[in-house]
Amino acid sequence: MAALLRHLRIWLASIRYSLVRAMMFRGDFIMWALVELFWMSVNVLLVGIIYDHTDSIAGWSKYEMLLLVGTTLLVQRLLMAFFWSNLFELGRNVRSGTFDFFLAQPGWPLFMVSTRKFDLDGLVNVPVALAIVIYAAHRLQLDPSAAQLVVYALLVLCGLVLHYATLLTIISLVFWLQSAKGIEGGYFGLTEFSRLPREALRGVAQVVFVYALPVVVVSNVPARLLIHGFEPGMLAWMLGVTVFWLTVAVSVFHAGLRRYSSASS
Amino acid sequence: MSALAKYRQVFLTGIQTSLVYRWNFAIRATFSLLHLVYIFILWGAAYAGQSEIGGFPLAATLTYFVVLLILQFFLSAANDDYEISEEIRNGLINQFLTKPINYFAYRLSIYFSARIVTGVLSLLPFVFILPFIGPKLALPAGDHLTLYALAVPALLLSAFIQFTIAYCFGMLTFWFLEIQSFIILSLAVEAVLGGQIFPLDLMPPWLYQLSSWLPYYYQIYFPTALLTGRITDPSVALQGLAIQAAWAVLLFLLARMLWTRGLRRHTAVGG
Numbered sequence: 001m002a003a004l005l006r007h008l009r010i011w012l013a014s015i016r017y018s019l020v021r022a023m024m025f026r027g028d029f030i031m032w033a034l035v036e037l038f039w040m041s042v043n044v045l046l047v048g049i050i051y052d053h054t055d056s057i058a059g060w061s062k063y064e065m066l067l068l069v070g071t072t073l074l075v076q077r078l079l080m081a082f083f084w085s086n087l088f089e090l091g092r093n094v095r096s097g098t099f100d101f102f103l104a105q106p107g108w109p110l111f112m113v114s115t116r117k118f119d120l121d122g123l124v125n126v127p128v129a130l131a132i133v134i135y136a137a138h139r140l141q142l143d144p145s146a147a148q149l150v151v152y153a154l155l156v157l158c159g160l161v162l163h164y165a166t167l168l169t170i171i172s173l174v175f176w177l178q179s180a181k182g183i184e185g186g187y188f189g190l191t192e193f194s195r196l197p198r199e200a201l202r203g204v205a206q207v208v209f210v211y212a213l214p215v216v217v218v219s220n221v222p223a224r225l226l227i228h229g230f231e232p233g234m235l236a237w238m239l240g241v242t243v244f245w246l247t248v249a250v251s252v253f254h255a256g257l258r259r260y261s262s263a264s265s
Numbered sequence: 266m267s268a269l270a271k272y273r274q275v276f277l278t279g280i281q282t283s284l285v286y287r288w289n290f291a292i293r294a295t296f297s298l299l300h301l302v303y304i305f306i307l308w309g310a311a312y313a314g315q316s317e318i319g320g321f322p323l324a325a326t327l328t329y330f331v332v333l334l335i336l337q338f339f340l341s342a343a344n345d346d347y348e349i350s351e352e353i354r355n356g357l358i359n360q361f362l363t364k365p366i367n368y369f370a371y372r373l374s375i376y377f378s379a380r381i382v383t384g385v386l387s388l389l390p391f392v393f394i395l396p397f398i399g400p401k402l403a404l405p406a407g408d409h410l411t412l413y414a415l416a417v418p419a420l421l422l423s424a425f426i427q428f429t430i431a432y433c434f435g436m437l438t439f440w441f442l443e444i445q446s447f448i449i450l451s452l453a454v455e456a457v458l459g460g461q462i463f464p465l466d467l468m469p470p471w472l473y474q475l476s477s478w479l480p481y482y483y484q485i486y487f488p489t490a491l492l493t494g495r496i497t498d499p500s501v502a503l504q505g506l507a508i509q510a511a512w513a514v515l516l517f518l519l520a521r522m523l524w525t526r527g528l529r530r531h532t533a534v535g536g
Contacts, residue, residue, distance in 0.1 A: 025443075028443060028446060031446035031447070031450070032446050032449075034446075034450065035446055035449045035450045035453065038450060038453045038454070039453050042453060042456060042457050042462055045457065045462070046462050046463060049463050049467050049468065050307075050311050050463070052467070053311070053318040053319060053467065054311045054312075054315065054318065056313075056314075057307070057310045057311050057313075058310040058313070177288065177289070177292075183289070183292060183293075183296075185293050185296045185297070186292070186296045186299070189296040189297070189299030189300055189303075190299060192299070192300060192303040193299075193303055193306075196303065196306055196307060196310075197310070200306050200307070200309075200310040201306055205302060205306060209302075
């Protein structure tokens with residue numbers, strides 16, 4: 001427990017340091033916030049363009065789809081704020097040998113690697129993603145109960161853990177490869193599926209992306225909770241895959257860590 | 266002739282350097298297949314219950330995305346802006362200032378070598394999946410030879426525009442410490458107005474017209490549209506080619522201006 005509190009204090013200190021740094025480079029912070037905002041708009045625009053030409057995608061109406069996309073964006077913004085830069089740099093640090101620096105720190109290596117930086121530009125767009133979800137829910141005339149909202153928040157948190165686990169597993173491949181160049185593309189390739197309704201996937205795609213990998217369930221379960229109410233089976237499924245994939249990611253990272261032999265001279 | 270030999274050598278060295286990262290390119294290309302699966306599922310679901318969207322059948326839209334993805338590997342200046350930025354920041358460009366080497370031509374040679382390696386390697390996973398996706402694709406029907414012929418200069422100009430835009434972003438390092446955010450913002454604009462997210466002709470007509478006057482349209486959408494039958498009128502194709510050539514010249518002049526002005530601010534330190 002004491003160790004947990006100590007690590008929490010380290011995390012808070014890292015966040016405080018990152019906030020000071022963001023305020024020192026304000027122009028940069030504004031620019032990155034705009035970049036993320038623009039990418040979010042691109043996703044919303046795609047929904048708008050497709051629904052200009054069709055009424056339904058796999059039985060999902062325009063605003064149901066917008067709610068799904070908004071939920072995905074919400075989870076992704078949280079990932080960008082807390083973990084993206086850290087894990088992205090992990091790939092480069094392992095190659096350059098700077099990773100030694102994290103191993104020498106007085107903390108759990110995975111924790112130190114994952115929490116060193118905090119990106120305020122990711123966090124400032126969380127309200128934008130939330131606004132998309134609220135707007136879509138309003139257009140669908142949804143009236144979720146307080147319990148539904150609490151469970152939705154919990155599921156978004158599970159989604160964040162799942163995205164983190166996916167990214168960590170992919171980036172950890174750098175321990176086996178010579179370079180991390182381009183492998184983060186695997187994360188974007190996989191998370192694209194979280195913007196698809198589960199019903200759109202059939203056959204092999206359904207087996208792979210719905211059941212074997214957690215990329216569809218991550219957004220569909222929270223979105224369905226708001227649209228269709230409680231589905232206990234879905235909630236249990238989401239919690240189960242979250243625990244499972246986090247275990248896989250941590251195991252892959254530690255297997256890589258055992259392989260790491262430093263790159264510096 | 267000796268000038269050409271110089272850049273030929275840079276090109277050959279560039280090929281060797283790129284081949285060092287062959288596994289990363291292969292992995293990237295394999296991951297891009299995931300994007301293709303996503304596209305097939307999304308658009309397949311959008312077409313359910315209707316034979317056409319925007320006047321095109323599903324097969325034409327899927328072919329558009331497949332060709333676009335392959336062309337991206339052959340044309341996209343994915344890393345050149347960062348590399349140029351690094352060379353300016355680390356002072357590596359100093360060596361070019363005292364040698365009879367044109368930095369733009371040097372970087373262009375590297376761009377072509379990297380694109381050939383990336384492009385060819387990216388074809389491997391596509392060859393593997395072609396038997397599965399082939400029946401879902403359709404090339405333009407009828408006599409399309411004129412448009413295929415026009416696609417050749419369009420592709421070369423696209424490559425030049427892609428590189429020159431990346432080069433201009435790299436040049437911004439003379440003025441800004443960090444250019445990554447500019448690049449990512451530009452990539453986002455390019456993704457939309459370059460037709461990577463959806464075929465541009467699905468946009469409202471006024472927006473499509475507007476986009477056809479911007480350089481992003483000519484980065485990849487224009488040659489893809491010529492190859493996949495989204496542009497069928499030769500006069501429209503010729504007009505597009507003229508605008509594309511004009512953008513290539515304008516961007517080249519901008520690149521030269523940024524280089525000249527940037528060098529005035531540049532300080533070479535160290536031995």
